Amino acid sequence: MSLRSIGLVSLIRHLGAWRAQGGGAAYRQLAGAVRLLILDGRLPLAARLPGERELAQALGLSRTTVSAAYGRLRDDGFLTGGQGAAARTSLPAGPGPGREAAAEVSAKSGLIDLTAAVLPADPNVHAAYVRALERLPANLPGHGYETAGLEELREAVAAGYRRRGLATSPGQILITHGAHNGLVHLLRLTTRPGAPVVFDHPTYPQAIDAILAAGGRAVPVALPDGEGEEGWDVEGLVAACRSSNAAMAYLVLDHNNPTGRMMRAADRTRLLAGLKGSETLLVLDETLVELTLSGPPALSASAVDAPRVVRLGSMSKSVWGGLRIGWIRADRAVIQRLAQSRASFDLGVPILEQLAAVELLSDGGTALAVRRPLLRARRDHLRARLAERLPEWACPRPAGGLSLWARLPGPISSALTIRAEAEGLRLAAGPRFGVEGAFERRLRLPYTLPEDQLDEAVTRLARAAKKVGRGSKPVTATKPVAVY
Numbered sequence: 001m002s003l004r005s006i007g008l009v010s011l012i013r014h015l016g017a018w019r020a021q022g023g024g025a026a027y028r029q030l031a032g033a034v035r036l037l038i039l040d041g042r043l044p045l046a047a048r049l050p051g052e053r054e055l056a057q058a059l060g061l062s063r064t065t066v067s068a069a070y071g072r073l074r075d076d077g078f079l080t081g082g083q084g085a086a087a088r089t090s091l092p093a094g095p096g097p098g099r100e101a102a103a104e105v106s107a108k109s110g111l112i113d114l115t116a117a118v119l120p121a122d123p124n125v126h127a128a129y130v131r132a133l134e135r136l137p138a139n140l141p142g143h144g145y146e147t148a149g150l151e152e153l154r155e156a157v158a159a160g161y162r163r164r165g166l167a168t169s170p171g172q173i174l175i176t177h178g179a180h181n182g183l184v185h186l187l188r189l190t191t192r193p194g195a196p197v198v199f200d201h202p203t204y205p206q207a208i209d210a211i212l213a214a215g216g217r218a219v220p221v222a223l224p225d226g227e228g229e230e231g232w233d234v235e236g237l238v239a240a241c242r243s244s245n246a247a248m249a250y251l252v253l254d255h256n257n258p259t260g261r262m263m264r265a266a267d268r269t270r271l272l273a274g275l276k277g278s279e280t281l282l283v284l285d286e287t288l289v290e291l292t293l294s295g296p297p298a299l300s301a302s303a304v305d306a307p308r309v310v311r312l313g314s315m316s317k318s319v320w321g322g323l324r325i326g327w328i329r330a331d332r333a334v335i336q337r338l339a340q341s342r343a344s345f346d347l348g349v350p351i352l353e354q355l356a357a358v359e360l361l362s363d364g365g366t367a368l369a370v371r372r373p374l375l376r377a378r379r380d381h382l383r384a385r386l387a388e389r390l391p392e393w394a395c396p397r398p399a400g401g402l403s404l405w406a407r408l409p410g411p412i413s414s415a416l417t418i419r420a421e422a423e424g425l426r427l428a429a430g431p432r433f434g435v436e437g438a439f440e441r442r443l444r445l446p447y448t449l450p451e452d453q454l455d456e457a458v459t460r461l462a463r464a465a466k467k468v469g470r471g472s473k474p475v476t477a478t479k480p481v482a483v484y
Helices: 008-015 026-039 051-057 063-075 097-110 122-141 149-165 178-190 205-213 234-244 265-275 332-344 351-361 364-390 413-422 451-469
Strands: 173-178 196-201 218-223 248-251 281-285 307-312 328-330 403-407 442-446
Touching: 008 051, 008 234, 026 351, 026 413, 051 234, 097 281, 122 351, 122 413, 149 218, 149 307, 149 328, 149 351, 173 442, 178 248, 178 307, 178 328, 178 332, 196 205, 196 234, 196 351, 205 218, 218 234, 234 265, 234 351, 248 442, 328 332, 364 403, 364 451, 413 442, 413 451
Parallel strands: 196 218, 196 248, 248 281, 281 307
Antiparallel strands: 173 328, 307 328, 403 442
């Protein structure tokens, strides 16, 4: 069992604006907020929570209220330890209040999972593995440890950057277990405990987790979010990096996850100019760069470069999440340092997967050309169904990516996520994409499922929203939710 403790400051930061006016008894709202933090992974399992008296004082509540919240969590199986003992996070082991209802819905009609914004593999993936297996014997005489990655895969990735107008050699590429693994390597190399890391807000949840796990100090810079506003606060990003002397800035400029927006070429130029001479390492996550669905492709706007710019790429969103192939493009000196430091963390990516990636990257973009119209149709289909069933929601059409970033009529995202589980619909609440409890008025909705499943998902979502609107008692969900 983990001996980790969740500090009072950390728990309050995660809770954010947990209490909504008219949302019911304070102890129920507090219990629901902590439960959601456990379910979506923001609080690790077997971690000790602050004591009742300490938390009550910090939140301005009576100890009785906090005790009742902890008691409810214990009854539902989300805390262990009797009253007076250390409360540790856990998951329910068996049936409990509300879980029978969720199980009954799932058994009847099947659970629809909208926590993962990914596509299933197409037939090209299987064919690529078959060809890779045929080529594997030629690689067996070697030791199989390719710290930087197979030369031919690094060349295939470098060729992709050259087609975008970025002169790139294989020596500037490091193959990783996906883009997230690449970010973890960069954080280990550059970030010390307490070092500021700037990022656009909202952003990819696993990136926030990685920054905090590395001991970095999260410095969010909000994306403009007024009616009709889009783009990035470039001046705010530059100011945050310079004023905090940030070790790193992690940005998703090409179809930001979850909003789908793309930074204009002129703003990229201003961003690089503003950071010129700074010590901030600018890490651009380009996992979604090839998934432009409307307007000019992001590839044409992303060919800006500088020595302290590092790019993360991956095949998980454009090909298949199960193909754990990603890469880092950076200055040769950075790649050499990463290759040396990774030995204490991992010894490289499996050869078979790398060979399959070579096959998939050699198709000239044919597979993606087929997928883009499909995604475009599903995006527009989901927006149309939401407009019919939930007209009070605002769902801007993203230029690309894999999801909508819906604006809700009130701060109900977490309550809606819990209620939707009982309807057989798994969601990722808006606060999962930010820090300090932000985005309770937001919900990410992927459009990667077939149209008939999207229709059913909207039907269940509308039912859940109606029940939340009536102020119904939240239902206990059953499984922890990872967000992709």
